[in-house]
Amino acid sequence: MSLLVVGSVAFDEVETPFGKRERMLGGSASHFSISASYFTDVRIVGVVGGDFGREEEAVFERHNVDTTDLERIPDGKTFFWRGRYDFDLNTAHTLDTQLNVFADFKPKLSEESKRSRLVFLGNIQPELQREVRQQVKSAELVALDTMNLWINIARDALLEAVKEVDVVIINDAEARQLADEPNLIKAARKILSWGPRALIVKRGEYGAALFTGQTYFAIPAYPLESVFDPTGAGDTFAGGFMGYMASQEKLDEAAMRRAMIFGSVMASFNVEEFGTERVQRLTHDEINERFRAFKQMTHFEEIPFERAVKATR
Amino acid sequence: MSLLVVGSVAFDEVETPFGKRERMLGGSASHFSISASYFTDVRIVGVVGGDFGREEEAVFERHNVDTTDLERIPDGKTFFWRGRYDFDLNTAHTLDTQLNVFADFKPKLSEESKRSRLVFLGNIQPELQREVRQQVKSAELVALDTMNLWINIARDALLEAVKEVDVVIINDAEARQLADEPNLIKAARKILSWGPRALIVKRGEYGAALFTGQTYFAIPAYPLESVFDPTGAGDTFAGGFMGYMASQEKLDEAAMRRAMIFGSVMASFNVEEFGTERVQRLTHDEINERFRAFKQMTHFEEIPFERAVKATR
Numbered sequence: 001m002s003l004l005v006v007g008s009v010a011f012d013e014v015e016t017p018f019g020k021r022e023r024m025l026g027g028s029a030s031h032f033s034i035s036a037s038y039f040t041d042v043r044i045v046g047v048v049g050g051d052f053g054r055e056e057e058a059v060f061e062r063h064n065v066d067t068t069d070l071e072r073i074p075d076g077k078t079f080f081w082r083g084r085y086d087f088d089l090n091t092a093h094t095l096d097t098q099l100n101v102f103a104d105f106k107p108k109l110s111e112e113s114k115r116s117r118l119v120f121l122g123n124i125q126p127e128l129q130r131e132v133r134q135q136v137k138s139a140e141l142v143a144l145d146t147m148n149l150w151i152n153i154a155r156d157a158l159l160e161a162v163k164e165v166d167v168v169i170i171n172d173a174e175a176r177q178l179a180d181e182p183n184l185i186k187a188a189r190k191i192l193s194w195g196p197r198a199l200i201v202k203r204g205e206y207g208a209a210l211f212t213g214q215t216y217f218a219i220p221a222y223p224l225e226s227v228f229d230p231t232g233a234g235d236t237f238a239g240g241f242m243g244y245m246a247s248q249e250k251l252d253e254a255a256m257r258r259a260m261i262f263g264s265v266m267a268s269f270n271v272e273e274f275g276t277e278r279v280q281r282l283t284h285d286e287i288n289e290r291f292r293a294f295k296q297m298t299h300f301e302e303i304p305f306e307r308a309v310k311a312t313r
Numbered sequence: 314m315s316l317l318v319v320g321s322v323a324f325d326e327v328e329t330p331f332g333k334r335e336r337m338l339g340g341s342a343s344h345f346s347i348s349a350s351y352f353t354d355v356r357i358v359g360v361v362g363g364d365f366g367r368e369e370e371a372v373f374e375r376h377n378v379d380t381t382d383l384e385r386i387p388d389g390k391t392f393f394w395r396g397r398y399d400f401d402l403n404t405a406h407t408l409d410t411q412l413n414v415f416a417d418f419k420p421k422l423s424e425e426s427k428r429s430r431l432v433f434l435g436n437i438q439p440e441l442q443r444e445v446r447q448q449v450k451s452a453e454l455v456a457l458d459t460m461n462l463w464i465n466i467a468r469d470a471l472l473e474a475v476k477e478v479d480v481v482i483i484n485d486a487e488a489r490q491l492a493d494e495p496n497l498i499k500a501a502r503k504i505l506s507w508g509p510r511a512l513i514v515k516r517g518e519y520g521a522a523l524f525t526g527q528t529y530f531a532i533p534a535y536p537l538e539s540v541f542d543p544t545g546a547g548d549t550f551a552g553g554f555m556g557y558m559a560s561q562e563k564l565d566e567a568a569m570r571r572a573m574i575f576g577s578v579m580a581s582f583n584v585e586e587f588g589t590e591r592v593q594r595l596t597h598d599e600i601n602e603r604f605r606a607f608k609q610m611t612h613f614e615e616i617p618f619e620r621a622v623k624a625t626r
Contacts, residue, residue: 087495182400184518185536205497206519209533216610220522220531223498257613295615297529300570302608 003246004113004139005032006045006132007122007235008102009052009070010079012275016229017087024275025056027079028122028145031232034276035239035266036120037063038287040246043113045069045132049076049101059280069113076101089227089271090204109135118246120238121165123147126157133164141251143167143242145234151177163195167256169238171202184209185216198256200241202234210253210260217257220297222268222290229274233267236279240266265290316559317452318345319358319420319445320435320548322365322383323392325588326409329542330400337588338369340392341435341458344545347589348552348579349433350376351600353559355552356426358382358445362389362414372593382426389414402540402584403517422448431559433551434478436460439470446477454564456480456555458547464490476508480569482551484515497522498529511569513554515547523566523573530570533610535581535603542587546580549592553579578603 005028012026033042043066048056050073060067082096107128119136121129121144133142144165150158151174158178162168168191172184179187188199188211199211205227207220241256241263248255265287269278318341325339346355356379361369365385373380395409420441432449434442434457446455457478463471464487471491475481481504485497492500501512501524512524518540520533554569554576561568578600585591 183538183540185538189538203519206516207531207533216536217613218520218533218536218610219613220520220533223529223531225496225498225502227496254614258616261613292615295613297531298611298613300530300532300574300608300611301567302605303571 002040002116003036003042003118003120003242004045004109004116004136005029005036005042005120005122005239005242006107006128007032007120007124008079009044009046009048010081010102011051012231013080013082013096014229014231014274015084016089016274017085018228019274021274024277025059026081026232026275028124028232028235030059031235031270031276031279032120032122032239032242033060033065034063034279035236035270036243036246037065037239038266038282038284039240039243039262041066042243043067043069043116045107045109045113047071047073047079047101047105049078050074052078059276063280069108069110071105071108073101083231085230089230092231107132107135117141118242119143120242121145121161122235122238123150126150126154126161129161130157130164133161141166141242141245143169143238145169145238146174146178148174148177159194162191165196167198167200168196169200169202169234169241171204171234172206175199175201198253200260202237204230204233208237208260208264210256212253215253217253217260219260219264219294222264222293223297224268224271227271230271231275233270236270236276237263237267240264261291261294262287264294315353315429316349316355316431316433316555317358317422317426317429317449318342318349318355318433318435318552318555319441320345320433320437321392321415322357322359322361323394323415324364325544326393326395327542327544327587328397329402329587330398331541332587334587337590338372339394339545339588341437341545341548343372344548344583344589344592345433345435345552345555346378347372347376347592348549348583349556349559350378350552351579351595351597352553352556352575354379355556356380356382356429358420358422358426360384360386360414360418362391363387365391372589376593382421382423384418384421386414396544398543402543405544420445420448430454431555432456433555434458434474435548435551436463439463439467439474442474443470443477446474454479454555454558456482456551458482458551459487459491461487461490472507475504478509480511480513481509482513482515482547482554484517484547488512488514511566513573515550517543517546521550521573521577523569525566528566530566530573532573532577532607535577535606536610537581537584540584543584544588546583549583549589550576550580553577574604574607575600577607 007029010027320342323340
């Protein structure tokens with residue numbers, strides 16, 4: 001199998017200035033896998049409770065997402081998150097978090113999952129990320145996400161996890177905090193010195209950047225006149241990135257650069273509606289159209305300075 | 314003559330976490346013209362006092378900047394600004410502003426200046442910007458900068474000035490404030506509806522964006538491990554942009570896109586040392602090298618989705 005994700009599958013209750021949803025399919029693994037499903041087959045490792053119903057299962061089925069390793073605990077409740085966005089849609093205010101069945105989650109991988117070519121370690125406890133990573137020894141590309149909570153309370157375990165992956169995918173503030181360094185370029189250098197061959201920094205409305213040991217690649221965000229619900233944008237980006245990578249034979253930097261664009265394309269759709277609603281009903285043509293728009297948005301002619309400038313000096 | 318700038322010529326006293334300078338050549342017209350001088354001949358319209366000495370004149374001379382229209386008031390003092398940057402180098406804290414001779418500044422244009430092909434209206438009172446603009450009726454490209462002060466206290470005059478120019482070059486926060494619209498894409502649409510054919514939004518460490526009626530172009534900032542003194546970065550950007558445009562026969566969007574890169578290149582040098590120190594001693598090779606780096610930083614292959622994705626669905 002090609003792409004494995006471990007992360008949360010949740011119910012989200014979200015309020016934005018534009019409306020409210022009370023029980024949406026959410027969580028990092030959900031956003032990731034639906035996004036990635038447009039590029040490759042995905043398997044989910046996670047846990048849900050007895051309240052996780054046919055409707056939610058059907059979403060995964062429609063996207064060919066394999067839920068064999070999605071553990072069901074009939075007498076437990078699914079992870080629940082409630083949050084609000086004010087007019088500044090960049091900041092989520094968490095109103096309630098109920099771990100429920102996720103509190104005792106121990107990832108269990110089937111033999112097929114252990115043979116995955118690519119793995120995404122979604123934002124969960126670093127110890128669990130390491131456990132999963134150890135079980136997929138032969139993976140060609142392993143990426144990791146994290147958050148400020150783990151940087152604060154599980155820093156040592158997180159640094160060990162970072163050492164064992166190929167790509168770290170985090171946001172601007174997390175990169176600075178993880179490296180304890182306010183300058184992003186220095187922060188990136190420091191994180192890469194620990195082992196990963198690439199660092200991807202998500203910058204919200206400012207786009208995203210890819211750092212490798214020797215190179216730097218940066219793209220803007222797709223320009224949107226209205227952002228409706230940013231929940232899951234980061235995981236949707238990661239899903240587009242890793243899904244596209246899984247579709248490629250060569251996992252080199254050129255592929256990663258294109259994958260950055262596809263990740264941004266998927267994230268741009270994600271924020272246009274609540275939860276996974278928009279990403280659930282995308283077409284390949286729609287994805288293509290935005291991919292091409294990125295080329296238009298970033299293209300300039302490389303005309304050497306000598307020719308461009310008149311001899312006035 | 315090709316490029317005219319009206320703006321402040323000043324003495325700056327700047328303190329950053331890395332050091333202090335007490336009497337540097339500063340002001341929007343100074344930063345702009347030294348930057349633009351690498352691409353074209355520049356004329357300055359402005360005013361200085363009797364304290365403006367040979368040393369400062371010599372800087373302009375070395376860069377072929379024509380100061381015929383730089384008025385000298387022997388018994389007056391040059392505009393003075395004192396500011397401090399803390400560890401967050403993005404925010405300037407103004408400690409002192411002494412307008413001095415600038416308080417009664419009335420721009421006086423020589424006949425040669427009135428025939429300028431390109432004009433940059435630096436960040437001064439909108440009424441003065443309009444006066445200059447009226448005197449250069451035949452200019453092919455007129456650009457304008459402004460700041461939150463004028464948006465607050467001279468909004469009507471500023472809107473009139475905006476209507477009369479081709480390009481507005483402002484920062485992120487100013488664009489949102491000018492349009493009274495938090496979403497930048499909507500703000501840009503609104504500003505363009507007033508008349509300009511292009512809006513350039515400077516975003517500091519996040520780069521810059523060019524909006525036209527139909528297109529969007531965005532570039533990252535050149536990645537710097539240390540920012541030393543951001544004073545004048547915006548005017549240095551504008552100088553690179555307008556200077557490069559002045560070197561071009563066709564003032565179309567393709568030229569503007571390349572000019573955005575040259576503007577960013579010049580700004581990246583500016584912040585590496587105090588005031589105009591770094592930009593004063595650039596070579597064309599150094600400028601070229603960073604221009605090429607921008608191509609490397611933004612290039613990706615445009616491989617259609619159909620070929621890139623395996624038929625897994």
